[in-house]
Amino acid sequence: MKLSLRSEYALRALLVLGLNYGDEVMRIQAISEQQNIPRKFLEQILNDLKSLGAVESRRGVAGGYRLARPPQHITLASIVRYLEGALAPVSCVSESFYERCSCPNEARCAIRSVMKEVRGEVVKIMEHVTLADMCQRSRQLEGATTPVDDYSI
Amino acid sequence: MKLSLRSEYALRALLVLGLNYGDEVMRIQAISEQQNIPRKFLEQILNDLKSLGAVESRRGVAGGYRLARPPQHITLASIVRYLEGALAPVSCVSESFYERCSCPNEARCAIRSVMKEVRGEVVKIMEHVTLADMCQRSRQLEGATTPVDDYSI
DNA sequence: TTAATGCCTATAAATTCAGTCGGATATTAG
DNA sequence: CTAATATCCGACTGAATTTATAGGCATTAA
Numbered sequence: 001m002k003l004s005l006r007s008e009y010a011l012r013a014l015l016v017l018g019l020n021y022g023d024e025v026m027r028i029q030a031i032s033e034q035q036n037i038p039r040k041f042l043e044q045i046l047n048d049l050k051s052l053g054a055v056e057s058r059r060g061v062a063g064g065y066r067l068a069r070p071p072q073h074i075t076l077a078s079i080v081r082y083l084e085g086a087l088a089p090v091s092c093v094s095e096s097f098y099e100r101c102s103c104p105n106e107a108r109c110a111i112r113s114v115m116k117e118v119r120g121e122v123v124k125i126m127e128h129v130t131l132a133d134m135c136q137r138s139r140q141l142e143g144a145t146t147p148v149d150d151y152s153i
Numbered sequence: 154m155k156l157s158l159r160s161e162y163a164l165r166a167l168l169v170l171g172l173n174y175g176d177e178v179m180r181i182q183a184i185s186e187q188q189n190i191p192r193k194f195l196e197q198i199l200n201d202l203k204s205l206g207a208v209e210s211r212r213g214v215a216g217g218y219r220l221a222r223p224p225q226h227i228t229l230a231s232i233v234r235y236l237e238g239a240l241a242p243v244s245c246v247s248e249s250f251y252e253r254c255s256c257p258n259e260a261r262c263a264i265r266s267v268m269k270e271v272r273g274e275v276v277k278i279m280e281h282v283t284l285a286d287m288c289q290r291s292r293q294l295e296g297a298t299t300p301v302d303d304y305s306i
Numbered sequence: 307t308t309a310a311t312g313c314c315t316a317t318a319a320a321t322t323c324a325g326t327c328g329g330a331t332a333t334t335a336g
Numbered sequence: 337c338t339a340a341t342a343t344c345c346g347a348c349t350g351a352a353t354t355t356a357t358a359g360g361c362a363t364t365a366a
Contacts, residue, residue, distance in 0.1 A: 001156065001233070001237055001239065001242065001275070002239060002243065003154065004354070005356095006355075008264070015264060027310095028311080034257065036256070037255075038355080038356065038357085040357060041355065043313080044314095044356090047312080047313065047314085057313090058364080059310095059311060059312045060312075060363045061308095061309070061310045061311060061363090061365040061366070062365060062366095063310075063311045063312055063365095064311075065312090085154075086155060087154055089155060089156045090156055102188075102190075103165055103188060103189070104187065104188065108297070109294070110291035110294060111165065114278065114279075114287060114290075117278055118274075118279070121271075121275065121278065125271050125274065129267050134266075135263070137267075142261055157324085159324075180342075181343075182342090191324080193326060194324065211332090211333080212331075212341095212342060212343045213332050213333020213341065213343075214340070214342060215334065216332080216334095216343055
């Protein structure tokens, strides 16, 4: 049920880019240091996120990365789907990455039934939450004087 | 975000045992055939589920498996946690399998914040749903004359 | 022109996944 | 007691995935 470390890195990097959203680009090195992400690995990841259209880059001396779209137009679901594939716990209930499973009667499988609910809740959250939302939360958490551990949307 | 095939097999096997819950034991072979699960692999899995205390076995000629507890006392969460570890998408928001992540400030991480919500929903469903619930759904689905594809709890 | 930066490909170690194999052990039927 | 039948158990394996690292190429600003 877990995301890969790669996806975690991607999300952290995107969050940083979201918080610095503007005309300026940010160097990989800077993100890497700020977020404790291996530089060369992050290079791969950001490059990959370009194919998704989430970020864009400038090469050369003053090069770096920035978001390709405003953060409110980048949903968590789109990122995770791109990096991890299905949001569903089993692919036979995935809408975007459906694959038939080996069970004798898929249509009447009770496991499927439960997993659909799980998928539904995960999708509901991840399709609703944008990078902008996460930036806002980040700023709220940053501003909090006392350590915070829970909150609502 | 996906379960391993091994866990899928385990759930399918448990469901079968749940539907046949009683004094009788069921042979691995029978479950394997009914559910299209490789026999030797299933052997491993069921044996493993014994350690969890979900099933018990009898060896020898009239041997086989059955549930070790009534199906209403076996939650989906307990099974998945045992087989997969954390239900949370990132281990820094897991209650049962917490691990610190490499991000600079975990307490104020916006990603964590969202992932906690996801975990919450997943846990809510999986801790609530028991094997008995799944058996009931299975019987309902079985009884349905027309193909069904959606339902509520 | 040069130094900084991203781009691209290859490689590799470690881990996980999805099994398979073979025999040990327990149980029952005869 | 013995043979047949089942689970138990540990080792092994091949393939895929994950998590990187290394090194040179291409591009750009100054």
